[in-house]
Structures are given as structure tokens and as C-alpha cells.
Amino acid sequence: MTESQIVLEAKGITKQFPGVLASDNVNFDLRKGEIHALLGENGAGKSTLMNLIYGLHRPDKGEIIVNGKTIDIHSPNDSIAAGIGMVHQHFMLIPVFTVAENVMLGDEETKRGSLDRISVAKKINEISKQYGLDVDPNALVGPLPVGIQQRVEIVKTLYRNAEIVILDEPTAVLTPQEAEDLFRIMRDLTTRGVSIIFITHKLKEVLAVADRITVMRAGRVINTVKPSETDSAQLANMMVGRQVILTVDKKDHEAENEILKVEGLTVRDQRDLETVHNVSFSVRGGEVFGIAGVQGNGQTELSEALTGLRSPTSGTVTIDGKDLTGKPPRVITESGLAHIPEDRQRHGLVLSYTVADNMALCDYYHPPFSSRGVIQPKALDENSRKLISAFDVRTPSPFVNAGKLSGGNQQKVIVARELSRDNVKLVIANQPTRGLDVGSIEYIHSEIIKMRDRGVAVLLISAELDEIMALSDRIAVMYRGQIVAVVETKKTTREQLGLWMAGAHVQSA
Amino acid sequence: MDWKRFGFIALIIIVLFSVVVMVGQAKQPPLLIVTSMLATTIAVATPLTLGALSGVFCERAGVVNIGIEGMMLTAAFFGWLGGIYMFNIFHLPPSVSIGLGVFFAVLTGALMSLLHAMLSITFKVDQIIGGTVINILAVGLTGFLNRQLFFGAGSVFGGSVPSSAGVLPTIHIPITELFSSVCGTSATCLQNVQAINRVFDQKPIAMGAVLLVFLSHYILFNTRWGLRTRAVGEHPKAADTVGINVIKMRYANVIIGGMFAGLAGAYFTIESVPSFEPLLTNGRGFISLAAMIFGNWTPIGAWAASLVFGASQALLINMQIFRDVIPPQWSFLQESYIVGLTPYILTMFILTGIIGKTTPPAADGVPYEK
Numbered sequence: 001m002t003e004s005q006i007v008l009e010a011k012g013i014t015k016q017f018p019g020v021l022a023s024d025n026v027n028f029d030l031r032k033g034e035i036h037a038l039l040g041e042n043g044a045g046k047s048t049l050m051n052l053i054y055g056l057h058r059p060d061k062g063e064i065i066v067n068g069k070t071i072d073i074h075s076p077n078d079s080i081a082a083g084i085g086m087v088h089q090h091f092m093l094i095p096v097f098t099v100a101e102n103v104m105l106g107d108e109e110t111k112r113g114s115l116d117r118i119s120v121a122k123k124i125n126e127i128s129k130q131y132g133l134d135v136d137p138n139a140l141v142g143p144l145p146v147g148i149q150q151r152v153e154i155v156k157t158l159y160r161n162a163e164i165v166i167l168d169e170p171t172a173v174l175t176p177q178e179a180e181d182l183f184r185i186m187r188d189l190t191t192r193g194v195s196i197i198f199i200t201h202k203l204k205e206v207l208a209v210a211d212r213i214t215v216m217r218a219g220r221v222i223n224t225v226k227p228s229e230t231d232s233a234q235l236a237n238m239m240v241g242r243q244v245i246l247t248v249d250k251k252d253h254e255a256e257n258e259i260l261k262v263e264g265l266t267v268r269d270q271r272d273l274e275t276v277h278n279v280s281f282s283v284r285g286g287e288v289f290g291i292a293g294v295q296g297n298g299q300t301e302l303s304e305a306l307t308g309l310r311s312p313t314s315g316t317v318t319i320d321g322k323d324l325t326g327k328p329p330r331v332i333t334e335s336g337l338a339h340i341p342e343d344r345q346r347h348g349l350v351l352s353y354t355v356a357d358n359m360a361l362c363d364y365y366h367p368p369f370s371s372r373g374v375i376q377p378k379a380l381d382e383n384s385r386k387l388i389s390a391f392d393v394r395t396p397s398p399f400v401n402a403g404k405l406s407g408g409n410q411q412k413v414i415v416a417r418e419l420s421r422d423n424v425k426l427v428i429a430n431q432p433t434r435g436l437d438v439g440s441i442e443y444i445h446s447e448i449i450k451m452r453d454r455g456v457a458v459l460l461i462s463a464e465l466d467e468i469m470a471l472s473d474r475i476a477v478m479y480r481g482q483i484v485a486v487v488e489t490k491k492t493t494r495e496q497l498g499l500w501m502a503g504a505h506v507q508s509a
Numbered sequence: 510m511d512w513k514r515f516g517f518i519a520l521i522i523i524v525l526f527s528v529v530v531m532v533g534q535a536k537q538p539p540l541l542i543v544t545s546m547l548a549t550t551i552a553v554a555t556p557l558t559l560g561a562l563s564g565v566f567c568e569r570a571g572v573v574n575i576g577i578e579g580m581m582l583t584a585a586f587f588g589w590l591g592g593i594y595m596f597n598i599f600h601l602p603p604s605v606s607i608g609l610g611v612f613f614a615v616l617t618g619a620l621m622s623l624l625h626a627m628l629s630i631t632f633k634v635d636q637i638i639g640g641t642v643i644n645i646l647a648v649g650l651t652g653f654l655n656r657q658l659f660f661g662a663g664s665v666f667g668g669s670v671p672s673s674a675g676v677l678p679t680i681h682i683p684i685t686e687l688f689s690s691v692c693g694t695s696a697t698c699l700q701n702v703q704a705i706n707r708v709f710d711q712k713p714i715a716m717g718a719v720l721l722v723f724l725s726h727y728i729l730f731n732t733r734w735g736l737r738t739r740a741v742g743e744h745p746k747a748a749d750t751v752g753i754n755v756i757k758m759r760y761a762n763v764i765i766g767g768m769f770a771g772l773a774g775a776y777f778t779i780e781s782v783p784s785f786e787p788l789l790t791n792g793r794g795f796i797s798l799a800a801m802i803f804g805n806w807t808p809i810g811a812w813a814a815s816l817v818f819g820a821s822q823a824l825l826i827n828m829q830i831f832r833d834v835i836p837p838q839w840s841f842l843q844e845s846y847i848v849g850l851t852p853y854i855l856t857m858f859i860l861t862g863i864i865g866k867t868t869p870p871a872a873d874g875v876p877y878e879k
Contacts, residue, residue, distance in 0.1 A: 056750065056879070077752035092747035094740055095871070105740050106751030114731040156751075 004032045006068075007195050008084070008164050013052055013062035022048040023059070024219040030164060030197060033190045037198045037210035041239055041437035042406055045219040046199045047089070050166050054086045055079040066164070080107075085157025089169040089199075091149050095142030099152050100124060102141055103159050127158045131188055147178035154185065158194075165189065166197045171205055172435060183209045201239070201437055203232045217241055240439050248445050248470040251453070255473065256285035259426050259457035260306075265315030267301040275301045277481045278315070283426070288448065288458040290472030290489075294501055295463045298481035300342060303430045303461055307339045308332040309347075320425050333362055336425030338418035338451075340432045342461075344407070348414040351403030355395050356384035358402045359417045391416035392443065408440030415447055427451050430461040445471060465497060479503050511805065517864045518813045521855070522550075525820045532839050533831040544704040546823050551708070553826075554812075554819025555715040555780075556581065556790070559773035560797025561804065561811035562718075562725055563766040567622075568806060569729060570762035571742035572629050573636040573874040576643030577770045578794025580621040584774025586651040588614025589673065589785045590658070592778075596674040606674035611714075611775045618771020619764050621647070626763040630756060633876035644794075652787045673783040680716060682709040714772060714780045721769070725808040738762050742870035745877040755877045770794070792853075799856040805867040814859070821851035 008030040015023040023045050030036050038046045052059045055073040063070050066082045073079050079086075093102050100120045109116040121137035128135050133151045141149060150170060157165050167186070171179045186196055186209060200206060206213050207227045214224040215238040222238045237243060260283040267276035275298040283289040293299055304310035306317055308329035316325045324332050333339070341347035349358050360369050360380050368379040384398040393412045395405055402410060411432065419427070429448060433441040448471060452458050462468050468475055469489060476486045477500035485500045526546060533542045560577045567574035592610030595601045601609070621643060628639035658665045684706040685699075692698035729735035737758055740748040745755045773793075778785050796818055797811075804810025825848040828835070832843055842848055 054750075075752055075754075076750055080752055086750065088750065092744070092750045094743045094747055096743060097736075097740070101736060102747075105736060105748065106753050108733040108736060110733055114727075115733065115736060 004034070006030065007032050007066065008053070008197075009065040010049065010053060011063050011065065013049060013059050013064070015048060015052055015057065015059050017048075021219050023052065026062070026216075026219070026221050028214060028221065030195050031211075032195055033193055034211040035186060035190055035196045035198050035209055037200060037206040037213045038216060039200060039203070039206050039213055039235060039239060040216035041201055041439060042408060043437075044216040044239070046216055047168055048219075049216070050086065050168060050197065050199060053079065054084060054166065080160050080162070083161060083163040084166065085160055085162030085164070086166040087150065087153040087157065087168060087170060089172060091146075091153055093141045093149055093152060095140070097141060098137065099135055099139050099141055099144075099155075100137040102152060103137070103156050107160055123159060124155055127155050131158065131185065131192070133185065145178075147174055147181065150174070150178075150182065151185070154189075163193065164195050164197070166199070168199045169201070170198070171200065171202060179205070203235050206235070207232065215239055236438055248449060250449055250471070253286050253453055253473070255287040256455055258282050259285050259320050260459060261316075261318040262306070263316045263318075265302070265305060265312050265317065267298070267305045267310060267312045269301050274313070275481050276305065276312075279478075279481075279483050280315075281476055281483060281486065283457040283459050285425070285457050286452055286455045287473040288452050288460055288471050290468040290475045291459065291461045291478050291483075292465055292468045292475055292497055292501060293463065293478035297478045299430065299461045299463075299478055302478070303342065303428055303459075306428055306459070307337065307341075336423050338421060338424045338427045340411075340414055340418055340427070340429040342430040342434075344410055344414055345403075349402045349410055352401055354399045355388070355393065355402055355405070355413055356380045356398040358413050359384045359387050359398075362417060362421060387416040387420055390420070391447075408436045411436060411440060411444060415444055419447060419451060424451070424456055427456055427458045428461070429458065431463065432460070433462075433464070433467060465494060465501075469494065469497070477501055511810070511865065513865055514803070514805070514810065515813060518817050521817050522820045525824045525851075528839075528842070529824055529827045529831070532835050532842070533827065535834045536831060538700075540701055541704045542827075544707050546820075546827055548707045548710070549823040549826055550816055550819040551719070552711060552715045552819075553822045554815045555718045556773040556776045556793050557797045557800055557815035557818050558718045558722060558812050559714075559769045559776070560794050561801040561815055562721060562808055563618075563769035563773070564798050564801035565725065565729070565766075565804075565806055565808055565811055566738070566762045566769065567766040568801070568873050569742045569870055570738050570759045571745060571870060571872040571875065571877070572626070572759055572763050573640065574622075574625060574763070574766060575637060575640030575795070575798065576621070576625050576647075577640075577766075577773075577797060578790055578792065579640075579644035579647030580618050580625075580767055580770035581774040581777070581794050582647040582651055582788070582790045583621050584614040584617040584771035585777040585789060586655065586774075586785055587617040588771070588775045589778035589783070590654075592783075593671055593673050597671045603674035607677060607779060610674070610779045611677075611772070614775035614779065615768050615771040618767040618769070618774060620767075622763050622767020622770065623760075625767070626760045629876065630759050630763070633878075636874050636876075648788065651785075655785065655787060670784070676783050677712045677714065677780045679710050679712050682706065684709060712780045714776045717772070719812070722808045722812040729808065739870070741877075742872055745872055745875075749877075749879070759877070773797075796852055796856055799859055802867055802869075803859045803864075806869060817855060818852045821848065821855065824848055824851070 006029050010026060010028040013023050013026040026049055040046045051057045053064055055076045055078050064073060071082050100117055103124055104120045109120050124137040133155055135148060135151050135155055141152060170182055174182060190196060198210060210227055212224055212226055215222045215235060217239060263280045265276060265279045266274060269275045279302065291299060301310060305312045308327055311326045316323055319335050319337065322335055324335060345351060357380065360383060363369055364375065369376055381398060388395060388398060391412050393416060394409050402413060432444050448458055460471055472489050474486060474488050475492065475497065476483045477497060479501065526543060529546055530539045530542050560581060563577050564574055588610045591613030592606045595606035595609045596603060625639055625643055628634040629636040659670045660668060662668050685703050688702050689699060692702060729738065737748065737753050740753065741755045741758045749755050777789055800814035800818060801811045803814040828842050828848060835843060
């Protein structure tokens with residue numbers, strides 16, 4: 001790409017939040033028609049910088065220059081007027097509004113005082129056609145798939161004639177196919193003169209689509225590089241500030257006796273649809289058994305049935321020789337299950353409880369945490385201090401509410417609670433690293449491997465194929481509620497697994 | 510449109526009307542009974558309708574308002590009191606005093622809701638507690654001032670309530686005059702036209718309430734203001750990111766809601782009867798919340814639900830009118846407490862969600878924090 005005109009420049013941006021310097025003298029620039037990736041771990045200050053540029057917060061120091069003019073941004077109104085649009089990580093869409101209502105909100109077209117839905121729909125159709133976005137202006141937003149909702153967000157910015165579009169972690173919620181689609185749209189936008197700031201913490205993505213990459217860490221810009229001049233390892237080092245092991249260090253380990261045995265398991269979801277059909281497999285001590293598959297192929301219901309959160313319609317679940325089919329979670333937990341649930345905020349933690357309380361959620365009812373029905377705060381305190389240091393949980397104190405921690409640290413609280421119990425025979429980890437930063441992922445992976453090396457059986461469910469391949473000894477592929485293949489990791493390839501995940505039925509052993 | 514819901518409402522209203530027609534047909538022709546009961550229904554549903562509209566505006570903007578009862582009560586008192594002062598102390602003509610009374614009532618509603626807005630939007634107090642504060646404050650304030658001003662030898666008015674300027678007049682809609690020629694010489698035809706005319710002859714607040722229902726519905730679903738109001742009640746952050754001032758929108762809508770509640774208060778002491786007694790709202794603010802919920806937070810739906818409650822109250826009134834012709838097997842309907850229970854039983858029934866579930870605005874009751 002030729003060196004073209006600079007459309008946006010942030011100079012010396014500083015922002016102090018209570019307790020953290022979220023943005024420390026940051027300089028950043030964006031050229032016309034480029035995709036400039038902003039890479040960094042959670043909490044590195046990427047989103048803060050963008051919120052400052054977009055006017056959701058005010059910088060303490062520094063200036064923002066758009067098209068050569070310093071502008072004073074007090075609210076999103078000012079940045080929208082300057083041609084800046086932002087697609088937030090959590091979509092800013094109103095589910096009960098139509099696409100057209102969502103798009104026009106804040107910039108409504110009216111005819112004699114009432115909303116002019118027809119002309120807005122027309123404008124959306126034009127934008128849609130021009131950029132290949134394909135959205136229906138009259139559809140309700142709520143039921144739309146996330147990929148389409150994201151397009152609505154992009155249409156929202158283009159409707160306001162944005163020339164600079166900020167995409168905040170846009171791929172976090174997308175399937176690989178949807179992400180590919182998004183990259184195509186992003187390239188389309190740049191050929192039409194739109195400049196894009198692409199915020200992410202995924203290394204592969206920046207190398208694939210960015211023209212330039214700026215890495216941030218702890219509120220500072222570390223470096224700006226071109227993808228052709230760098231590689232994943234170097235970027236990861238810049239992000240984390242130290243050497244990062246991108247591959248999981250895993251010794252060969254002999255699998256032992258069978259711990260988890262699942263036979264003919266069939267499960268229905270809350271809409272009474274059969275989402276798991278007649279699934280059988282077993283996991284032995286000392287092995288990681290990975291279940292790969294595109295999300296929504298029955299993994300959620302499978303793990304719920306195994307952990308006692310949902311009763312299967314038929315089939316049996318045996319843990320270490322004990323039939324635990326349809327037993328309550330406490331019985332299964334006491335039989336040696338450690339469960340890292342898919343949704344850490346809803347099923348893993350009580351966000352309004354302290355870290356110390358959350359760390360005792362599985363064992364609060366027996367000694368040492370309870371004595372004759374009374375909770376022993378001292379025991380909770382000691383336990384949490386021990387776990388916080390052993391599992392490197394970054395929290396100001398054990399008495400902070402779990403909801404205040406970052407995603408990575410919340411996950412560490414769960415991992416600490418589950419893996420530290422004495423009688424663990426089986427670990428079920430469902431999407432254990434989703435949405436986490438590199439450092440936390442690395443840590444959680446190493447903890448999982450440690451359990452395996454201690455002879456514990458591990459069932460890993462993940463939609464991230466890289467994660468499955470890095471950790472598992474054996475891999476099963478789930479497709480439409482069935483296990484379509486089980487292979488040893490060494491005897492398969494990414495491509496082969498990808499085919500199975502897409503539904504190519506090849507049975508193998 | 511939710512036809513199941515409106516069907517249920519229509520069914521209940523038809524049942525209530527049928528009972529009255531059955532009981533009263535010995536004394537009056539059915540058309541006359543139906544029209545006069547319809548007229549009563551619309552009139553007595555007025556405070557419920559306005560209360561429900563008050564709730565719709567507040568909650569659509571994301572602020573739960575259980576203080577409507579208290580806002581109504583305070584507005585009823587100060588509207589009435591303002592009228593008395595204007596008439597007796599400042600010696601303004603009755604019509605001006607009455608008009609100013611309505612103004613004071615609306616102003617009182619606005620001020621009470623401003624308090625609620627400050628508590629729930631700025632200070633982020635739990636909104637149920639904020640609303641309860643309003644209700645308790647209203648009972649205490651009106652009861653205390655009522656006593657201080659009018660009771661006992663040492664009170665401001667020396668122990669007697671001065672005469673008020675009266676109530677708002679009925680507005681006659683000239684349907685009879687316009688259509689009497691169609692009837693020619695037929696006397697029954699003329700009677701029928703007059704009977705129908707009774708439905709439309711309402712007092713100003715009752716009439717205004719019906720107009721406000723349709724106006725509010727239009728504003729909420731077809732204007733910029735309405736779109737933004739609903740946006741801040743559903744997803745304030747989304748509204749904020751497109752440059753809408755969430756705090757301002759919420760304040761404005763809560764105050765609009767308070768003005769509706771104020772107008773409902775004026776109905777009691779300026780349109781219905783020219784007097785005040787402690788606790789006169791008698792739970793109607795809460796019933797209007799039930800109507801709002803049953804109407805799924807839409808003005809027209811809330812109005813339809815208010816009419817059900819109005820009809821059950823009209824039933825009670827008509828049972829008094831027809832007391833001498835009630836057949837013995839229906840005589841239990843004369844017992845006011847049985848019929849009087851209908852609105853409350855309906856409220857409970859509706860809130861169980863048997864007639865389909867309603868969905869409140871997603872951010873209803875959640876303070877906005879950046």
C-alpha cells in the first residue's frame with residue numbers, strides 16, 4: 001500500500017481512571033483506506049483509546065486530529081459529525097427494533113414529525129447493495145444471527161457517512177466462516193476509501209487482514225509494524241511483554257484406566273429438540289479427550305448432561321465405575337468431577353459474591369468451611385489467599401466481588417476452585433479460554449495439562465480447533481448432535497478435522 | 510397486535526355489560542343501559558387511563574414508577590387546594606379557579622415526578638424504594654396539610670372547608686342535534702340517538718384522556734421522540750453511542766409521566782367531585798400499573814385494560830341504580846364488596862400471566878451508568 005494521507009491522528013492521549021492509567025501518552029495514526037490493527041491483551045487500553053476517540057470518555061490530555069483539523073470531542077455526536085463510526089464489541093443494537101429503526105436511531109429522518117421509515121429503508125438498501133452487506137431493513141434485529149447483526153452495526157456507521165470505522169473485537173462472536181465474510185467486507189470498505197481501525201487480540205487475524213499493526217500494552221503503544229515484517233511470536237512477545245509459548249508443551253503420557261464412560265446418551269434442549277443423539281465415548285485417566293465442532297452442534301447440552309445440569313432422555317453416564325446418569329450436580333461433583341463451565345459469568349461464578357466465597361462454592365457446606373452449619377470466614381479467607389497465590393489470580397483482595405475482575409482472572413478463580421479440590425478424577429472444561437488474553441490462555445492450558453499428567457481424565461470441549469489440537473490426545477468431532485469421528489491427534493490433520501466439522505461423514509477409529 | 514389480549518378484554522367487558530342489561534331490562538331499554546354504562550365506564554376509567562399512560566412514559570424510558578398512586582393523591586390535593594385559594598382568597602371567577610386548579614394538579618404531578626427522577630436517575634436509588642417513598646410522602650403530606658388547614662379551631666380555615674369553585678362541566682357533543690333530522694317523527698329513533706349521544710358527552714379530562722391515549726401511542730411508535738424514548742428504555746448504552754442524552758430523555762419522560770398522573774389527580778377533586786378526603790385515590794395508581802402491564806406497555810393496550818377496570822366499577826354503580834328490580838338470584842351483586850373486588854381480582858389474574866406473557870422494556874428499572 002502506498003503511503004497515503006493521514007485521516008485520523010491521536011497525539012499524546014492520556015487518560016487516568018481511578019487506580020489505572022488506562023492511556024499513557026498514546027500516539028496513533030490512521031491513513032486513508034488502510035486497515036490498521038490495534039493489538040493488545042484485555043485491559044491493554046485498546047478499547048479505552050477508541051472510546052476516547054469516539055467521545056464516550058474525555059481524555060485528560062492530548063489531541064485528536066481528523067483530516068488535519070484538531071477536533072474537540074465531547075460526545076459521540078461530535079465524533080459522528082467528524083465521520084467516525086464505531087462497531088462496539090457488545091453490539092449497540094436494540095433487539096425489539098427493526099434494522100431500519102436501529103440504523104436511524106439518533107439520526108432519524110422525519111416527514112411532518114413522524115419517522116420516515118420508507119426513505120431510511122431505501123437508504124439502507126442502497127448501502128447494502130454498494131458494500132455487499134445484504135441486510136433487510138424491515139427485519140427485527142433480535143432474532144438475526146450475530147454475523148448479520150454485526151453488518152447492521154456497520155450499516156449504522158455508513159448511514160452516518162462514516163469514513164473512519166472502528167471495529168472493536170469484531171470477530172470475538174463470529175464463527176470462522178462469518179469472520180471470513182467480515183474480512184471480505186472490510187477489504188471492500190477500504191477499496192471505497194473507508195479507513196478501518198481493527199481492534200483484536202487474535203494474532204492470526206491481524207496478520208491476515210491488517211496493513212499496519214500497532215501493539216498496545218498497559219496503556220502504552222509498544223510499536224507499530226507491518227505484517228510482512230513480523231510474525232506471531234514477535235507480536236505475542238510485544239503484547240505480553242515477555243516470551244510466550246504459543247505451542248503447549250506436552251509430554252507423552254500413558255493413558256490409564258477408563259474414568260468417564262458415556263453410552264448411548266441422548267439429550268433434549270429446552271425447546272424439546274433432540275440436540276445430542278445416541279453419543280458414546282470414554283475418557284481415560286491421564287488423557288485429554290477433545291470434542292471439536294462448530295458451536296451449536298450439541299456440545300452445550302452434552303456437557304450439561306454430563307455435569308448434572310440437564311437430565312438426558314436416555315443413555316448412561318458413568319464416572320469411575322459409578323452410574324451417575326441424571327444425578328444432581330452435587331452428587332456428581334462429590335464423585336470427583338471438576339467442571340469449568342461454558343459461560344463463566346452465568347454458571348461458573350456468583351458475580352456479586354467475593355472472590356473468597358466463589359472459591360468455596362463447591363465445598364462451603366462441609367469442614368473446614370462450615371462447622372455445624374455455620375460458615376467459617378477464617379477458613380474461606382485462608383483458602384482464598386492460598387489459591388490466589390497458587391493460581392496467580394490478579395485481584396486487589398479476596399473480598400472483591402468476582403464481577404469486578406477481568407475475564408481472565410474470573411476464569412482463574414473458577415479454575416482454582418475446581419482444580420484445587422482433592423479428589424478430582426475428571427475435568428470437564430467447556431470453552432475454557434474463550435475471550436481470554438494470551439497470558440491467561442497459556443496459564444489455563446498449562447493447568448489442564450498438569451491435571452492430565454497427574455492421571456486425571458480431561459474432557460475438553462472447544463470450538464477453537466487450535467486449542468483442541470494443542471491439548472488433546474484424542475479428538476472426537478461433533479456434528480449435529482452426533483460424534484462423527486474419533487481419532488488420535490497424531491494421526492489427523494487440521495484439514496481433516498475441518499472437513500468432519502463441516503459434516504463430511506467419514507467414520508474412523 | 511395481540512388479539513388474544515384484546516379478545517380477553519372484550520370478553521370481560523361484554524360479560525359485565527350483559528349482567529347489567531339482564532338485571533336492568535325490566536326498568537330500561539337495553540340500548541339505554543348499554544350506552545349509559547359505557548359513558549360511566551369511560552368516565553370512571555379516566556384516572557386509570559391517565560395513570561397507565563404515566564407508567565407507559567416512565568417505564569418505556571427505563572424508569573419503574575410505582576409512585577403513580579402517590580403522585581395522583583398529591584396532585585388531587587394540591588389541585589383542589591389551589592382551586593380553593595384562587596376562588597376564596599384571590600376571588601377569581603369559578604371557571605378560572607377551576608382551570609388553575611387543573612394546572613396546579615399537573616404541576617404537582619410534575620414536581621413529584623421530578624423528585625422520583627432525581628432519586629432514580631441521578632442518585633440511582635432502587636426505583637421500587639423511590640416509588641414507595643413517593644407514596645408514603647403523599648399520604649403523609651396530604652393528610653397532614655388537610656388536617657392543618659381545615660380541621661380544628663386553630664386551623665387555617667378555622668375548622669371548616671370553604672366552598673370550592675365546583676367541578677369541570679360536561680361538554681356536550683351535538684350528535685342529537687346533527688342526527689335528529691334523520692329520525693323524522695319517530696320518537697324511539699330520537700331516544701336512541703340521545704342514548705348514543707350520552708357516550709360522547711364527557712367532561713374535559715375524561716375526553717382529553719382518550720385523545721391522549723391515541724396521541725401518546727402515535728408519539729411513542731411513530732416519532733423521533735418516541736423512538737429515542739424506547740431506545741433509552743431498552744438499551745441506554747446503545748442510545749448513548751449514537752449521541753442521545755440518556756439522562757435528559759429519562760428525566761423528560763418521567764416528568765411527562767408525572768404530568769399525566771397529575772391530570773389523573775385533577776380528575777378526582779376537580780372533575781368528579783369538588784372535595785378531598787385522605788387516601789381518596791384508593792389504590793387506583795396501582796391498578797393503573799396493572800393496566801399498563803396488561804396493555805404490554807402500549808398506550809392503546811393500557812387504555813383497553815383500564816376500560817375493563819372501569820366497566821367493573823360501572824357495574825357496581827349500576828347495581829345501585831337497579832337495586833329495586835334486581836331478581837333475587839342476582840341480589841348478591843348489590844353487596845358492594847363483592848363487585849368492588851372485581852378490579853383487584855382481575856389485577857391478580859392478569860398479573861399471573863395466564864393471558865400470555867408481557868415483556869417490559871429491557872432496561873426498565875436499571876439506572877444508567879456509563
